[in-house]
Amino acid sequence: FVFGGMTGSGGFLGDLLALDVDTMTWSELTPGDVAGRWPSARSDMVFNSDGRHRLFVLCGAPTRVDLFMLDLTSSPMAWTDLSRLLFPSSSSAPSLLSSAGSAWAAGCLHVVGGGGQAWSSRIYRFCPDAMSLSEISQQLGGSSPLPSQGIAAVAVKNQIFVQGGQAGLALAWFNAPRDVPWGAGAMDFVSVYDWDRLSAAGSASLPVRVELCTWLFPC
Numbered sequence: 700f701v702f703g704g705m706t707g708s709g710g711f712l713g714d715l716l717a718l719d720v721d722t723m724t725w726s727e728l729t730p731g732d733v734a735g736r737w738p739s740a741r742s743d744m745v746f747n748s749d750g751r752h753r754l755f756v757l758c759g760a761p762t763r764v765d766l767f768m769l770d771l772t773s774s775p776m777a778w779t780d781l782s783r784l785l786f787p788s789s790s791s792a793p794s795l796l797s798s799a800g801s802a803w804a805a806g807c808l809h810v811v812g813g814g815g816q817a818w819s820s821r822i823y824r825f826c827p828d829a830m831s832l833s834e835i836s837q838q839l840g841g842s843s844p845l846p847s848q849g850i851a852a853v854a855v856k857n858q859i860f861v862q863g864g865q866a867g868l869a870l871a872w873f874n875a876p877r878d879v880p881w882g883a884g885a886m887d888f889v890s891v892y893d894w895d896r897l898s899a900a901g902s903a904s905l906p907v908r909v910e911l912c913t914w915l916f917p918c
Contacts, residue, residue, distance in 0.1 A: 700754055705742040711761070713740035715769075728776070735778035738767045743797040745810055749827065750803060757810065757825070758796035768827065785825075785832045793823050793832065800852030802859045811861050814848035818865075 701716045715728045715737075730737065738744075744759025754769040765782040786792035799813030807826040813819050820843050825832045836843065844850065850864030 700746075700748075702738070702746050702754075702756060703741050703744060703759070711740035711742055713737060733769070733776045733778060734773075736780050737778050738765070739763065743814070745796060745799055745801045745808075747801045747803060747808055749806075749808070753827065755808060755825070755827070757801075757808075758793065758799070758813070760797040760814075763797075764792050766825070766832070781830070784830065793821075793834070796823070798848035798850075800850040800861055800864070802852040802854035804854040804859055805857050809852070809854075809859055811852050811859075812844060812847045812850040812864060818846040818848050820844050820846045 701718070703714070704712045706712065715733065716725055717728060718725050738756045741756075741759035741761070741763050744763065745757035746754070748754050752770065752772040754771065756765075756767040756769075758764055758766075764786075765780065766785055768779045768781055770777050770779065782792075793810075796810055796813035796819075799819075800811040802809050802811075806828060807824045810823040810825070812821070821834055821836045822839065822843070823832060824835045844861050844864070847864035850861055852859055852861045854860075
């Protein structure tokens, strides 16, 4: 399933599409197919699944602070706005979570970092069976990720791994290719990346010159 996004001209989208990987066919779902109040058009939201029959849309740009659930098993499929139930007042609402990372573990959706007026290192946990959403940042030990947006998160069993993102402490990306080995074939693109972290000043040392090829290889 694919929801929302932004056009090349900066407009926000609120469409919902599904790809059937058995038939390799796209289909667009409309209000005639899906009941309930739809989420407003947005981009950079958290869009994730419980792996069973529910999809969740949380926050996003521009300045969306809400949470919607799509039940795929109801007939017809239906959106439900959970915002007032989970955060009835502005004080109980999560901070803006545009471009946050998300991963499903231990029956709950975990949301890491995100942008907005200030980049965040907060971690929220949403448990749909208990219908609860809370910030758990202060409950965690160890070194938390830096404040960032665009961070990637993935769960393996009950462990959540996070990688990359744009640091809120400097206008720099966490990840930069350091070594760029090429394959033997003329049409082999970059095969291996060795990641390095940019300094606070926003610069990185590239031991090799990297050229962008816009025509036939070799450059």
